[in-house]
Amino acid sequence: DQQVKQNSPSLSVQEGRISILNCDYTNSMFDYFLWYKKYPAEGPTFLISISSIKDKNEDGRFTVFLNKSAKHLSLHIVPSQPGDSAVYFCAANAGGTSYGKLTFGQGTILTVHP
Amino acid sequence: DVKVTQSSRYLVKRTGEKVFLECVQDMDHENMFWYRQDPGLGLRLIYFSYDVKMKEKGDIPEGYSVSREKKERFSLILESASTNQTSMYLCASSLRGLGYTFGSGTRLTVV
Numbered sequence: 001d002q003q004v005k006q007n008s009p010s011l012s013v014q015e016g017r018i019s020i021l022n023c024d025y026t027n028s029m030f031d032y033f034l035w036y037k038k039y040p041a042e043g044p045t046f047l048i049s050i051s052s053i054k055d056k057n058e059d060g061r062f063t064v065f066l067n068k069s070a071k072h073l074s075l076h077i078v079p080s081q082p083g084d085s086a087v088y089f090c091a092a093n094a095g096g097t098s099y100g101k102l103t104f105g106q107g108t109i110l111t112v113h114p
Numbered sequence: 115d116v117k118v119t120q121s122s123r124y125l126v127k128r129t130g131e132k133v134f135l136e137c138v139q140d141m142d143h144e145n146m147f148w149y150r151q152d153p154g155l156g157l158r159l160i161y162f163s164y165d166v167k168m169k170e171k172g173d174i175p176e177g178y179s180v181s182r183e184k185k186e187r188f189s190l191i192l193e194s195a196s197t198n199q200t201s202m203y204l205c206a207s208s209l210r211g212l213g214y215t216f217g218s219g220t221r222l223t224v225v
Contacts, residue, residue: 009154036214043118043204043216044157089156100145100208101172104157 003027004092006105014113019077021108023090026071030092034102035064035075038087047088048075080112117141120205120217127224133192135220137205144209146188148172148180151202151219163188195224 005024013019023033031052036044050057050064050073057064063076077084090105121136139146145164149157149172159172161180169180177199181189188207192199205217 004156006156041123041218043206043218044214045216046213091157100214101147101159101162102214103159103173104149106154106156 002106003030004090004103004105006088006090006108008108009106010109010111012111012113013080015082016079019075019080019084019110019112021075021077021088021090021110023073023075023105024071025073025092027092027094027103028071029094030103031095032093033064033066033073034091034093035062036089036091036104038089038107044089077110080110082112082114085110085112118205118207118215118217120203120220122220123218125220125222127192127195127222129196129224131192131195131224133195133222133224135190135192135203135205135222137188137190137207137217138186139188139207139215140186141207141209141215142185143207143215144185145207146182147206147208147214148178148188148190149204149206150174151204157204160190197224200224 034049035047037047038044048059048062050066066073087107089107091102118139127133147162148160163169163182179191203220206214208214
């Protein structure tokens with residue numbers, strides 16, 4: 001029972017173009033969403049997050065959009081750079097007494113070509 | 115610089131062995147987590163702990179146990195290693211909120 005789904009295992013884009021990574025969730029109790037980035041042989045690192053009271057959050061080249069009615073969020077990277085090549089994980093938290101427990105998606109491998 | 119340190123980067127163990135994976139954090143965080151990462155499945159929560167000596171099962175606890183005797187240390191134990199436990203194991207810690215800090219991971223191979 002995958003509550004957070006990233007249906008695209010991989011994405012390939014040209015340097016300078018936009019990268020759009022998608023994530024769907026099924027649990028209506030999720031109220032906080034995060035994106036993590038992971039390079040090989042390293043642990044994931046936090047990238048950007050969004051609360052369910054917002055529909056957009058920006059941080060430099062990274063923007064996350066949340067559509068609660070569709071239970072869908074997306075990460076936009078503009079412009080994409082070769083150093084952005086990594087695995088991106090979407091994660092969600094249900095708040096309350098979850099102790100910050102995160103549910104992760106399967107990940108999307110982003111490759112940015114020079 | 116705050117850190118989560120996993121004792122081994124690579125481990126090779128035999129089927130049936132008892133395996134200990136150690137994780138230490140230096141941030142005085144209450145919450146600690148063990149995940150495994152597998153291709154196509156993402157990160158799946160094995161166990162977590164929200165205080166010393168406290169533990170909760172995650173989504174895939176079967177075949178694993180944990181120990182948290184001190185706040186800074188969270189150990190994952192494979193009671194009898196099996197080949198389907200070959201995976202990347204990731205430890206994370208967080209303060210009350212959602213700011214996970216991950217370790218670099220332990221690549222475990224069970225032969």
